[in-house]
Amino acid sequence: xxxxxxxxxxxxxxxxxPLLHTLNEWQRRVPLLQLLALAALYVYGLSTxxxxxxxxxxxxxxxxxxxxxxxxxxxxxxxxxxxxxFSIAAFISAGNVIIAELCGTDHWSTGAAVAVALxxxxxxxxxxxxxxxxxxxxxxxxxxGVSALLSGLVLKWINGSATGVAPAxxxxxxxxxxxxxxxxxxxxxxxxxxxxxxxxxxxxxTRAGRNLYLTxxxxxxxxxxxxxxxxxxxxxxxxxxxxATCVGILLAGYSGSGNVTIGDPYLFQSLAAVIVGGTMFGGxxxxxxxxxxxxxxxxxxxxxxxxxxxxxxQDMITGGLILVVVGLYxxxxxxxxxx
Amino acid sequence: xSEQSQVALEVTGLAKSFGATRALRSCSLRLLAGEVxxxxxxxxxxxxxxxxxxxxxxxxxxxxxxxxxxxxRLGGPAAAIAAGVMAVYQEVLVxxxxxxxENVWLGADGVFRRKISEADKRARAAxxxxxxxxxxxxxxxxxxxxSLSDRQACGIARALVREPRVLILDEATSALDVATRxxxxxxxxRRRSAGMAVLFVSHRMDEVDAISDRVSVLxxxxxxxxxxxADATTAELVRLMTGAEHLTDIPEGGAPxxxxxxxxxxxxxxRVRGLRLRPDADPVDFELRAGETxxxxxxxxxxxxxxxxxxxxxxxxxxxxxxxEVGGETEIRSEQRAAAAGxxxxxxDRRGEALFGTLSIRENFSAATQDKDTRFGLLSxxxxxxxxxxxxxGLKVRMGRESDPITTLSGGNQQKVVIARWLxxxxxxxxxxxxxxxxxxxxxxxxxxxxxxxxxxxxAVVMLSTEVDEHIELMDRVLVFREGSHSTTxxxxxxxxxxxxxxxxxxxxxxxxxxxxxxxxxx
Numbered sequence: 001x002x003x004x005x006x007x008x009x010x011x012x013x014x015x016x017x018p019l020l021h022t023l024n025e026w027q028r029r030v031p032l033l034q035l036l037a038l039a040a041l042y043v044y045g046l047s048t049x050x051x052x053x054x055x056x057x058x059x060x061x062x063x064x065x066x067x068x069x070x071x072x073x074x075x076x077x078x079x080x081x082x083x084x085x086f087s088i089a090a091f092i093s094a095g096n097v098i099i100a101e102l103c104g105t106d107h108w109s110t111g112a113a114v115a116v117a118l119x120x121x122x123x124x125x126x127x128x129x130x131x132x133x134x135x136x137x138x139x140x141x142x143x144x145g146v147s148a149l150l151s152g153l154v155l156k157w158i159n160g161s162a163t164g165v166a167p168a169x170x171x172x173x174x175x176x177x178x179x180x181x182x183x184x185x186x187x188x189x190x191x192x193x194x195x196x197x198x199x200x201x202x203x204x205x206t207r208a209g210r211n212l213y214l215t216x217x218x219x220x221x222x223x224x225x226x227x228x229x230x231x232x233x234x235x236x237x238x239x240x241x242x243x244a245t246c247v248g249i250l251l252a253g254y255s256g257s258g259n260v261t262i263g264d265p266y267l268f269q270s271l272a273a274v275i276v277g278g279t280m281f282g283g284x285x286x287x288x289x290x291x292x293x294x295x296x297x298x299x300x301x302x303x304x305x306x307x308x309x310x311x312x313x314q315d316m317i318t319g320g321l322i323l324v325v326v327g328l329y330x331x332x333x334x335x336x337x338x339x
Numbered sequence: 340x341s342e343q344s345q346v347a348l349e350v351t352g353l354a355k356s357f358g359a360t361r362a363l364r365s366c367s368l369r370l371l372a373g374e375v376x377x378x379x380x381x382x383x384x385x386x387x388x389x390x391x392x393x394x395x396x397x398x399x400x401x402x403x404x405x406x407x408x409x410x411x412r413l414g415g416p417a418a419a420i421a422a423g424v425m426a427v428y429q430e431v432l433v434x435x436x437x438x439x440x441e442n443v444w445l446g447a448d449g450v451f452r453r454k455i456s457e458a459d460k461r462a463r464a465a466x467x468x469x470x471x472x473x474x475x476x477x478x479x480x481x482x483x484x485x486s487l488s489d490r491q492a493c494g495i496a497r498a499l500v501r502e503p504r505v506l507i508l509d510e511a512t513s514a515l516d517v518a519t520r521x522x523x524x525x526x527x528x529r530r531r532s533a534g535m536a537v538l539f540v541s542h543r544m545d546e547v548d549a550i551s552d553r554v555s556v557l558x559x560x561x562x563x564x565x566x567x568x569a570d571a572t573t574a575e576l577v578r579l580m581t582g583a584e585h586l587t588d589i590p591e592g593g594a595p596x597x598x599x600x601x602x603x604x605x606x607x608x609x610r611v612r613g614l615r616l617r618p619d620a621d622p623v624d625f626e627l628r629a630g631e632t633x634x635x636x637x638x639x640x641x642x643x644x645x646x647x648x649x650x651x652x653x654x655x656x657x658x659x660x661x662x663x664e665v666g667g668e669t670e671i672r673s674e675q676r677a678a679a680a681g682x683x684x685x686x687x688d689r690r691g692e693a694l695f696g697t698l699s700i701r702e703n704f705s706a707a708t709q710d711k712d713t714r715f716g717l718l719s720x721x722x723x724x725x726x727x728x729x730x731x732x733g734l735k736v737r738m739g740r741e742s743d744p745i746t747t748l749s750g751g752n753q754q755k756v757v758i759a760r761w762l763x764x765x766x767x768x769x770x771x772x773x774x775x776x777x778x779x780x781x782x783x784x785x786x787x788x789x790x791x792x793x794x795x796x797x798x799a800v801v802m803l804s805t806e807v808d809e810h811i812e813l814m815d816r817v818l819v820f821r822e823g824s825h826s827t828t829x830x831x832x833x834x835x836x837x838x839x840x841x842x843x844x845x846x847x848x849x850x851x852x853x854x855x856x857x858x859x860x861x862x
Contacts, residue, residue, distance in 0.1 A: 205717045207709045214706055217695040224686055224693065225706040225760065226678050284697050 031278050033328070034292040041299045049306045059176040059186055061298045066192035067174070067254065069294035071247045071266045072273035073199055074240025076290045079274050080203070081236040082216040082282045083139040087128060087147035088244040088270045092263030094120055094154050095248025097162050100258025104164030117245050124150055125241030129234030147267075155260060162258035170253025188250055199287045212236060216283030244270075269318070273297055276321050296321070346408065347372040347536035348393075348424070348505045353402035354560075355388050360777075362388040364560035366402070370505060370536040375527060377539045377547040377571075380557035381580050381840050382639055382805045386540050389557070390509045393538075394426045395419035407504055423504030427511035429640065431491045435483035440464055442482045443496045467496045470526045471519060488516040495523065499530075506530075507538045512546060524550050542638045544573060544844050558582050573846045581807070581836040600815040600831065601630035601794075607663045608768050608799045609682075614649055614658030616642040620823030622658055627768065627799045632790060634810040635803040637820035638843050644687070646820065647772050647803045651677050651684040662768070678707070683766035685758055687773045687803070693757045694745055701727060701741040703756050708763045730759035733792075735785045751782025758786065762793075769793065771802040775809065787813060807836055821845050 026032055045052040071088055078085040095117045102113035128146050132139040172178050178186040203209035211232045214222040223229045244263075251262050277293025279285025297318060304314050348370040355363040363385040370376045380386050391397045393404060395416040404411055406422045433442045443464040448454055461478060468475040471492045476485060482493055491514040498506055506527075512520050527537055527550060541547055547554060547568075554571040556563050556579040564579050609627035616623065623646065627633060635643040650660055653672035661668040662680035669680045677684070686692035695703050705712055705723040712722040724741055731738075734755040738748055745753055754774060761769065775783045790800055790813065804810055810817045811834060819827040819842040827842045841847055 201717075207713060207718065210702070210706075210709060210718060213698060213702070214695055217697055218691075220692045221686075221695060222706070224674065224684065226675060227706070282697075283695070 027278075031289050031292055033325075034276070034278060034289065034296060038292060038296050038299065041296065041303065045299065045303050045306070049303070052306070056176065057302065059189070061295070061302050062189045063174055063176050063186050063254075064301065065294045065298035066186075066188045067247055067250060068266070068269055068273055068298060069192050069291055070195060070250070071244060071270040072277075072290045072294055073195060073287060074243035075270040075274045076277075076279055076285070076287050077199075077203075077212065077236045078139075078240045079271075079279055079281055080216045080283055080285065081212050081233055082219065083132060083233070083236065084271070084281070085128065085143050085237065085240045085244075086140060086267060086271075087124065087143040087150065088240065089263035089265075089267035090147035090150040090154075091121055091124060091241050091244035092248040092251060092266050093260050094124075094150055094263075095245035096252045096255075096262050097154050097158060097164070097248075097258040097260055099170070099249050099252045100162060100164030100166050101158055102164070103167045104258065106164075110167055110169075114249060117249055118242060120150075121242040121245035122238055125238030126234065128241065129237030132237070133230055133233045151260070158258070158260070162260055164258040166252035166256055166258070170249070171256060172253070174250055174254040191250075196287060196291055203286055208232075208235070213283040216281075269297065272318050272322055276318075276325055278325060345372050346370070346405075347374075347534075348404065348406055348538070349408075350389075350393070350404040351402055353389065353392055353399045353404065355392060355397060355399050361560055363392070363399070366557065366560065366562045368555055368562055368565070370538060372407075372504075372534045372536055373531050374552040375531060375537040375539055375550050377541060377551035377554040377568075378557065379541075379547065379554060379576060379580060379844075381807060381843060383559075384557040384580070385560040386557055387509070388560075390426060390507055390538075390540065393419065393424055393505075393507060395424075420501070424507065425498035425501055425503035425505070426507035426509060427491075427495050427498050429510035429513055431487060431494055431514050433482045433490050433493055436481050438479045439468070439476055439482050439485070439493055440478040442493045443468070443478075443500055445497060447501075463500050464496065467499045467526075468492065471496060471499075471522055473518070473522065486516075487514055488519050491515055492519055492523075499526070503535065505536045505538065507540070509540045510542060512541060512543070520546075542641075542844055544576070544846060547571070556580055573841065573844075577837050577841045577844075577846070581840045601628045601799075605629040605631065605797075609650065609801075610661045610663050610668070611650070612659050612661075614646070614654050614660065615656045616645040616649070616820075617823035618656060621825075623825040625818070625825070627801060629767070629797045629799055630794045632794050632800045632802065632813055632815050634814035634817035635801065635820065636807075636810050636817050636839060636843070637826075639805070642820040642823040642825075643803050643818075644772070645823070646818075646825070647684075647770055647801060650768075650770055650801060651682065653677070678764065681765075681767040682770065683761035683764055683768070684770045685754075685761055685772060685774050687776070689750070689754060689757065689777070694753060696746055697744060699742045700738055700745050700748065700756055703745045704730070704760050704763070707760050711763070726763055727759065730755075730762055734759055734789060749779065749782070751778040751785075754778050755782060755785065758789070766798065768799045768801070771800065773803050773805055776805065807839055810834065810839055811836060819843065 023032070051057060071092060075085055075088060098117040098120065099113050102108040102116060103110055124146055128139070128143050131137055132142040173187045173191070176186055180187045180190045203212065211222070211227045214225065214227050215229050215232045219229055247266070248263060252258065255262060273293040274290050275293070276296055277285065277289030277291070279289050300317055301314055304317070346369055348368070350366060350368040353363055353366040354361070366385060366389055378386055378389070388397065392399050395414065395418050398413050406424060409422070411422045411424075412418050434445065440460060444455070444460050464478055465475040472489060476489065482490055485493070491511065495511060512523065515523065531537070539547070539551055551568050553565055553567055554576065555565040556576060558580055563582065566575070605628040607626050608629055611623060611625040613622040613624065620642065635647055637643045645655070649655065650671070651674055653660055653670070653676070660671040662671060662677070662682065664680070669676065671677045671680065671682070674684070690696070695706065701720070701723050704727045708726070709718060711726065712719050714722065727741065730736070736752050736755045736759070738752060745756060748756065758774065775786060778786070790802075794800055802813070814834065815831060817829045817834060817839060818825050819829065819839070821843070826845060827847075829838055829842060838847070
């Protein structure tokens with residue numbers, strides 16, 4: 001990166017291996033590797049585990065992937081703009097507890113409880129975005145701080161233990177045997193599909209999405225090209241927090257009751273889905289890759305639990321996947337710099 | 340004493356290229372022990388590259404140098420310091436929160452071991468700072484609490500306490516106040532008699548006159564002459580720095596044909612009043628007319644960059660920048676306002692401030708004009724492509740598909756896409772901050788042709804350039820900046836290489852060949 005003249009020189013670089021070059025070219029446009037991995041994992045499951053191909057297992061994977069994919073949606077947006085969000089887990093837990101407590105214990109109407117949860121998401125996202133942008137504090141630190149603060153506030157509010165029960169209809173949204181308007185697909189999967197289409201469209205076909213990429217790739221250039229970088233950055237964090245809160249609400253249905261630690265696995269998994277999908281910090285990638293990443297991780301999780309492996313094994317595999325993908329993409333990046 | 344032992348620094352045939360740019364072609368220089376040797380040259384003549392090689396920052400492609408008769412092993416800055424070469428730069432390099440004492444002795448100790456005793460350090464730091472500042476400051480004060488001039492004095496003291504064989508001052512005096520500078524010159528005079536050699540890089544002829552024994556001139560990466568101070572008149576130095584045989588990218592006679600300048604009654608588009616680029620510098624007033632091409636020139640860091648930025652962001656300090664339109668004036672206070680008022684800005688650092696490296700050519704082009712591609716809230720690819728087609732052919736952009744990453748283009752074609760990004764907003768005033776830097780000759784010509792076309796349509800162009808030839812060939816007039824203020828304006832008839840370079844150094848040449856040297860040929 002230190003040389004300022006990028007002179008095209010066909011004699012250097014990986015020009016000698018045309019197949020590799022073509023594959024790399026494809027990988028840049030389509031997440032081939034992730035698709036292959038997903039297919040391979042699924043086939044492996046089919047051949048080694050009895051009943052893996054059943055609809056029940058498929059829906060279990062999809063429901064799991066939906067929740068993870070939705071949690072990873074906000075992370076994708078934040079990573080694309082060049083930040084990182086480690087408060088997603090806390091917003092998931094907060095959304096979850098708010099719904100359970102307000103509806104289950106305090107008997108609020110669902111609408112009012114959802115509104116409160118979303119308001120908390122908007123406010124928390126603003127704090128994340130404003131602190132990390134205006135005061136130039138490292139987003140990692142800001143979001144961890146906001147995360148701890150929010151968790152503490154929630155715990156204080158419920159005096160240390162969650163007692164609420166989620167409204168019954170929420171449970172039907174995330175049930176693997178649930179139906180959507182009579183069709184036999186769990187509603188949460190349909191919700192995920194709709195959200196994925198909307199986010200995909202917003203990212204590629206709207207000014208808001210384009211500004212996200214411009215800011216993520218080169219903040220100074222974006223500012224000079226009249227992008228309102230500050231707004232773009234802050235809105236990305238608000239979107240992330242709100243999406244996480246929504247996941248918390250859905251999870252309240254999934255688990256049936258409020259649980260202050262329900263978001264914890266998503267602290268790492270939401271980022272893992274983004275990175276395994278192949279979205280890199282600062283404007284490289286899209287939401288479809290995160291969708292794939294969430295599917296891959298969910299299939300892995302099911303395979304491991306079917307083989308009665310511990311969560312320790314799951315952590316190791318997730319970690320390994322991240323390192324492999326990051327290694328591959330890091331290599332591609334060097335390649336690109338050389339051409 | 341043999342002849343050899345009196346040579347403190349001998350540089351022979353140094354050459355260094357960065358990619359396609361030959362920063363140093365062939366540089367030879369001999370510094371005697373006990374002399375102050377000034378080094379002069381215009382922008383890009385290779386001064387900085389030479390200093391960086393001497394201090395071990397860059398390794399030369401060929402050639403070498405000897406300090407005190409011994410060849411210096413090329414092993415980075417530590418090897419240069421060990422050989423007795425210390426440099427102080429224009430930028431004030433101190434560690435703000437650390438004490439004066441620690442800054443003076445920065446880097447002297449190992450990680451775990453002190454090489455010099457604390458008492459010794461204090462005594463020597465106090466002595467040298469006393470020399471430079473009249474009275475040494477409290478050595479335990481954090482250096483950030485000192486004035487800029489005193490901080491730079493700490494930087495100079497850092498070099499002096501090590502008693503170097505060769506001291507390089509690379510425009511290091513520009514941050515000093517006059518009293519400190521005079522004390523520094525006295526300190527240098529004392530050390531000169533003790534045998535230290537000083538390589539003095541300065542853009543100030545008065546300073547060069549005041550302390551140097553000899554003067555060497557660099558031009559286009561070559562050392563062209565070494566003069567005794569008595570022979571180094573302004574006219575002679577300017578002649579050496581510009582040179583008749585100046586190596587240029589633009590062939591003679593390649594000047595564009597229009598050169599009639601703006602019409603006398605062309606409306607004023609931009610008005611600058613009382614703009615202060617530095618708190619202590621004189622304010623700048625400026626008017627820009629439709630159809631005019633105005634060059635901004637000067638040695639690096641003399642305010643021209645701050646000036647063009649002020650036209651875009653609005654003034655950082657006192658003064659006003661206003662866009663003049665039929666209905667009245669609009670104050671420029673932000674880039675958003677500037678853009679809304681019909682100003683476009685092509686930044687200097689292409690990679691850092693203009694390119695979106697991983698995005699496509701189309702996305703790079705349309706970044707500042709997304710509103711024109713929006714249909715029912717969605718961006719239309721076809722619309723962006725249609726708009727780009729016009730500029731693609733007009734600017735002769737050589738490229739593959741519009742969906743290819745921008746990084747697949749050559750530097751020149753990347754720059755054309757960045758310029759097209761701004762042209763697409765149809766600006767009335769186009770600000771270009773050194774747009775041809777790192778651009779090949781073919782692309783340069785395409786950009787020049789475009790500028791002619793724009794000004795013919797009544798667009799006003801303000802262009803900062805670090806190339807003397809671009810000013811000579813393209814501009815209707817050139818504003819020369821010096822010490823943070825506008826010092827001279829050179830209009831067409833008086834615009835020659837000699838007059839321009841002399842103005843960089845704050846001098847005027849009354850050149851009898853001004854008329855004939857001007858490449859004004861409307862053939």
